[in-house]
Amino acid sequence: MSTAISPRCLLRLCGFLVFILGTAFNTPVHSQQPTKPGDVSLILDVRGIPGAVEDISFCPNGTMLAACGEQEVRIWDTQTGRHLRTLRGEIGANGEGDCLSVAFSHDNCDLVVGIRDAKGKGALRVYDVRHIAEIDSLIEGFSAPVTDLAFSLNGRFLAVACADGSLSIYDWPLRQIVGTAAAGAFPVGTFETISFPLDESLLLAYGPAGTTILSVPGCQALPANSELPERLKTWVQKASDISQSFGNEFASCDWRFDQEIWLAYGKSEGQPTYWAGCWRGTNATPQFVYAGHQNVVTAIALSGDCKLSASGDRRGEVHVWDTETGAPIYILKGVSRPIYRAALDAKSRRLGFTHQPTQSSWNRYGEIDRAFDFANRIVTSAAADAFLAGERTTGNGRLLATYYQETYGVRFFWPRGGATDFALGDDVTPTCFSLLQSERNGIDFPTIIGDKSGGLTLFDPATAEPQSKYVGHRSFITSLCESEDGRCFTSSSMDGTVRFWSLESSGSPIEPFLSLLLGEHGEWIAWTPEGYYDAAPGCGDLVAWHVNRGRDRSASCYPLHQFRDQLYRPDIIQFVLRSANVQTAIAEVARITNQVAVDPARPITADTAQPITTPVPITTDFRKPQTMQKMHPPRIRLVSPQDGAVVSEGQVHVLAEIVAENDMPIQDVRILVNGRPGSGKGIEVLGPGETNDGRVSFSRAVSLLPGENQITLMAGNSVAHSNPVTVSVRYDAPADVLNAKPNLHLLSVGISEYKDPQLNLRYAHLDAESFAAAWDNQRGAVYQQLTENLLTNAEATGDHIQSAMSQLAENVDQRDVAVIFISAHGIRDRQLEYYLAPHEVEPDNLSATGLHFSAIAQLLESLPCKVLLFVDTCHAAGITGAKSIWRDPLYELTSEEYGTIVFASSLSREISVEDEAWGHGAFTKAILATFEDKAADLDDDGFLSLTEFEQSVGERVAEMTQGQQHPVMKRPATIHNIPFYRIATP
Structure with a gap:
């Protein structure tokens, strides 16, 4: 009979002490997800591996790093850490589609992913690296999920290990099995790691029972005293001593004895220290121990030249570090964290x-x-x-x-x-x-x-x-x-x-x-x-x-943001x-939609405001395959330039084909260079031309900046926006172009005095003036020239603001930086359209006297340069509707199409705080203090980066307002953490 146990005893028995200190169980749940082509489900896409990292592999030429976990594979550029692509296939119930192992072939041509199939068995998804968006072939028939893969150093053999301990050896160029071993054939039991440490004839296998050396392709276990290479024999003999010196057995290893190097990972006893070690030759003492992980390490890999190492853990983090020194290079991780x-x-x-x-x-x-x-x-x-x-x-x-x-x-x-x-x-x-x-x-x-x-x-x-x-x-x-x-x-x-x-x-x-x-x-x-x-x-x-397209085809994946016109609600x-009921909520919104009249004297609330309108009915169910097929965004095939291209001219032609996936016509094609629109001065636009079969041929010449350029192409129909397609092109510019400084174009708007005195603010005009003055010392230090346009109070009419925006659009070049500061009222009409309130605004006549926020959005969309938008339109002065349960007007600006770096004074439903003691709003006061504070330059490079600026301003505003106001900085994924302001020196 079972017995009730104390919490302390159960924690000890379950090993929950390890969990409490940061360990997650490596057993994902799999709900009733789709198993047929066309079926649809919602998945998390947390910008990193969502659970435990199951396996890691470097591309042999050193350009890419792949890691797998749960039902996806992520690929990064090893030089920059830039995310290149996420691979997904068919997923379903009971773990179908779990990605458990990954390996690049040694000729850099193939990427192989070991998975769990719909029957709980194993299969291999094979990708052609040159056309990695689609599965090239599917190899099925393994007796259990494929948990590890290893290519021989010459690329001839692929070893496939399964969860039941079975092993298969492929002649990879021929795609033929040349050796097998059934489950339980070896004393090692199941395999935690397999590797070809020297040449193609020997496979080193590590498991719970220790190390086994196997012949290839025969899969015969070889005794340690047989005629093995001396380096391999010595390592096997010393492995147990090395493990014991750390107080725990190794969890797994990666060996390259041809380079006299090997890696291992595990966990120390006592207070958890999650480590990965690097050993040279047959030394029992590691050259160094990398201890940067905060959770159990689950995977490890050496790069082809052994200069880089990568380790992954159960929180989904991938750490890349220098093999010679152990110094961390970068950490690749998503945004999610366990909630306890x-x-x-x-x-x-x-x-x-x-x-x-x-x-x-x-x-x-x-x-x-x-x-x-x-x-x-x-x-x-x-x-x-x-x-x-x-x-x-x-x-x-x-x-x-x-x-x-x-x-x-x-x-x-x-x-x-x-x-x-x-x-x-x-x-x-x-x-x-x-x-x-x-x-x-x-x-x-x-x-x-x-x-x-x-x-x-x-x-x-x-x-x-x-x-x-x-x-x-x-x-x-x-x-x-x-x-x-x-x-x-x-x-x-x-x-x-x-x-x-x-x-x-x-x-x-x-x-x-x-x-x-x-x-x-x-x-x-x-x-x-x-x-x-x-x-x-x-x-x-x-x-x-997530849309299944068949076992042997890559799945389609569409972030909710791509359907934001319909689904952002x-x-x-x-x-x-x-x-507590979705259908009740939808019915309530529909009731408001059908409301015939609204008393204009009543304030804007959830009951009186006209609701958000969408391209398709609110009751549309995207989970139905036929609905998703009708709503598919366009698909992009980028013909040129090729990813990684190097050019010596400052322009490149982008050629692409845009394909409609349904009857919805293609309405929009956009191109971004380094996160900003790719059109500007001197750029020839050849224009899209649509054919009868729903295909659009796209050709455009775009200008490049010196160095690496990220060229992104997007398309849309009336309902959805496509996944962006990005390639990297390096422009080897001449010295005069390379060393040229950008120009700064500043537009600063602040309105304290309104035509209607009831709307007056106290410090908005001073905010704009002081913000503009803070950039004067940047001329020559960071920027070649500075062009300033300051509009305050009566000067800040709708016409003047629009004229200033037009001048800004006409004068900027691609390498320039545009900074826009706006401190004024924001206001919504009955249809929840958002307006900036210029000096002459009449709240009851916004269509004639307000500046529709779309005018600002169109300006931001048209500028080819980097754009920093500082906005404070959440002042408290009795204007209804500026803050509500409806759409955040800044949400759209942070999408990739706009590519704008947005600094908002507060969250969308907060009030911006002003105080006589500061003579400014809290947001502006914090900005000015940050510009003057050398301590805000955390890396001491003399410049403020976006993240340094965000941290300093956020901390200052929170302290000044006692937590009542929270500034927000958002930038699209296409914009890097750029330095933008030369910090003041004492």
Whole structure:
């Protein structure tokens, strides 16, 4: 009989001490995802490996690095760390599509990915590196998921290891199996690592039982005392001694004995130290130990020339470091982080959570220290006691964890005596559990149990059987919390999300009515199963539609941001949170849509404002394959230039073919150079021409800047925008061009005095004047020339502002920098269109007296140079509608099409603070102080970079306003962290 165990004992038995200190379970959950071509599902795209890094491989010529994890492979440029591409294939239930291993062929022609297929067996996806967007071939028939791959140094053989311990040897040029070994054939057991350390005739295999040397292609185990190369024999003999010196066995290795070098990784005993070591020759002592990881290392690899090493961990981080010194070069990671606890306060619409693990007790893995405010769309600090206790394990009954014969369970103790053990199923390890107080499900003592694989199940203690499955999480459930009104509950997970579940829903499986991804640095996106979403600027790409196209074809992936005209719906998200039902929220929005008249005297609210209009009906369900097919964005085939091209001229012709994937005509084709529009002075635009078969031929000459240039092409139809296609082109410019400084073009607008005195502000004009003056010392230091246009108060009419914007567009060149500062009112009309309020604005006649925000957007879109927009339009002066539950006007500007670096004074639903003691708004005061503070230059290079500036201004504003105001800096992925201001010297 199983016995109830104490939290401390269970933590010891489960190894949860390791987890609490940062380890995630490497067992992803796989919900009922599509398994047929054309089927659609929503996935996370966190800009990095979303879970544990399963494998890493360098391209032999040293240009690319690939890493795989969960259901994707990511590829980066090894020189710059720039993300090049993400590879996805068919995904489905029970782990179909899991990417478990990856390897480049030694001729740089092929990339091979080992996967789990729909039957729980193994397969290989083979990509031609020259045309890597599509799967070149699919090799099936392996007895288990493919967990490791190794090419011989001459490229002739490919060794394929499977999870059951079986092994296959391919003659790779012929694609023929020339050797096999069945599961259990070797004492090593299953394989953690296989490698060709010297030549093609020997394969080194490492597993739980130690090291085995195999002949190739015969797959025969060779004794250590046989006629092996001396270096290999010595290593095998010393391997156990080396392992013991670290107090733990190696987890895995990568060997290159032809270069007298090998790597290994593992974990030290005691206080966790997650390490990767580099050894030379047969020395038992490592040359150095790289200890930069904060979680268990799961993969390691050497570059072809052994100059670089890469290691990945269970948090999805990939660290690239110098093999000679161990110095870190860069860290590749996504925005998501595990959430160890979450609790909802429905009254205040705040969600408490934490990214920090604590060693507390079973069923409690962290203490709330942050909160997401749905009303203001902001992450703030928070106290744990401001939220509900969360999981309830006692009440009229009692829940305890159990452990018996290496099996974990949950037991319910009845108030009247006796106990029930829940039927959790095989291989299910519970991680948290809660008794619900709600009676909506008709169960006495309803019990929710979450497990380490992301499963979430409602049980009835009367039968001990599951009643409903809640499907959405991908890994370890860390907390459960029922709302006070009993309508819903939340769950948090190591996958970085919080899910919201209705307790009024029945059947199985049940989807969350709302999901929330919370990043480490304020990134967030909230979405419904239908794909409606709200997000911080620049975060609409963190969730995407995944479309299966068949087992042997690459999947299509479309970030929600590409459908933003239809799916970016902050209004629906707010209604969903209130109603706990998506269909009710959509019906409420539809009710407002059908409202015939609105009393103009009433303030703009959720009930009186005209709602967002979209290209297709609000009830359109993108999850239906036929709907997605109709909504597909165009596809781009870039003909030239080739990625990595080097030119000696300052222009290059871009040739492309744009293909419509459905009946929707192609309406827009855009080209960006280094994140900015690729048209400008001296550029010949040949123009697109459309044919009858939905194809557009595109040819345009674009100017280049000296050095590396990122050329990006995008296209769109009336509903969606395409995935950007990017190539890198290097311009080897002559010395005079290379050393030329850019010009700075400054437009500064501040309006304190309005024609209507009721709208007056105090310091907006002073903000604009001081901001403009702060750039005077940049002439000559950073910029060749400075052109300034300052408009304040009565000068800042709509006509004058538009005229100044036109002059700016006419005078800038591609290498220049444009800086635009705006401090004034922002205002919405009844249709929620957003306007900048010039001096003469009349709030009741915005169409005639306001400056529509689209005019500013069009200017930003047309400028070919780098653009920094500083905007403060959230002043408090009684204008209704500037802040609401509707679309953030700055959200669109951070998309790749605009390529604008946006500095906003506050979050979209906050008020910008002014104070007489400062003589400025807090935002401008912090900017001016940062420009004068040498300490803001964190790397001491004499310049302020975007991130240095953001950090300094953000900290200053938070301190000045006591946390009431939070500036935001957002830049598209196409814009790098550029230095832009020469810091003042003492």
